Amino acid sequence: MIGLTLFHAPNACSEGIALLLRVVGVAHDIRIVDLSRGAQRAPDYLAVSPKGKVPALRRPDGTVLTEFPAIAFWLAKRFPEAALIGDGTEAETRALELTEFIVSSLHMRGFTLMKVPQKFLSDPAAQADLRAHGRAEVERGLSRLAEVLGSRPFLLGRFGIADAAAFYVLRWAEQEDLPLATGLRALLRRIEALDRPAPFTP
Ligand SMILES: N[C@@H](CCC(=O)N[C@@H](CS)C(=O)NCC(=O)O)C(=O)O
Structure with missing residues (x-):
């Protein structure tokens, strides 16, 4: 099988x-x-x-x-x-909305331009502009995530699919030494605490 x-x-x-x-x-x-x-x-x-x-x-x-x-x-x-997503159409749609925002805005429009501008432009000055544009997009996206999180333990209350998307972008933010709101740093630590070793595949 x-x-x-x-x-x-x-x-x-x-x-x-x-x-x-x-x-x-x-x-x-x-x-x-x-x-x-x-x-x-x-x-x-x-x-x-x-x-x-x-x-x-x-x-x-x-x-x-x-x-x-x-x-x-x-x-x-x-x-x-x-229980990675809430029950019902509204909860599912909101989880997808947030997951999509993290992937398409923070990751694709933000980190991709910030981390690999050379994929798009060869001129070093233009690359620096693109990197700055990506960084501004990331910073806007991170503030939005901090607002959504508020004082909740996970983005939509309990751990779910949007937190899994936040997991990799927040790690990238730490690797890039971006200023991270205390709440987002705490979110990342909470997500990491849920992690566990991969189950054995026979
Ligand atoms: N929209 C895609 C994005 C996937 C994506 O960009 N993956 C990157 C790694 S983070 C990749 O495979 N890059 C290789 C490449 O573009 O050649 C998704 O949501 O899965």
Whole structure:
């Protein structure tokens, strides 16, 4: 039987999906896609995920899911006992709204421009502008997250899919030495405290 296989790159956004799999406690395989060597564009990986990005999650029926919010949502619905999303359309929609904001604004429009401006422009001065633009987007996004969190323990009350997205962007923020609101730093520590070793896959 084929179980769940996560195609993952250490320190990439797929860290959030790896965390969800560990929190759910479901046995799974991890296949490392070495982004630094361009493995995401190699034919064997493109055969799994033609978009050439991580995360991708292969499911027991052999089909592959991509896009962080979709994978996280599927895990939440497939493993309801883990309570990764609230009940009902409104709670589910709000969780997706926040997850999508973290991935598409903070990550894609913020950190991507801040960390790898050379992917888009070759001129060093233009790269510096793009980096500054990305950083401003990240800072705006982090303030928004701090507002959403307020005095709650997790973004939407209890740990859920949006916190898994926050997990990797907050780690990136610490790595980049960005000023982080005390509440967001405490959120990251709380998420890390929930983490546990991956279950054994026979
Ligand atoms: N929108 C995608 C973004 C995925 C993404 O950008 N992944 C990055 C790693 S954080 C990647 O695979 N980059 C490799 C590349 O662009 O070549 C998602 O939500 O999963």
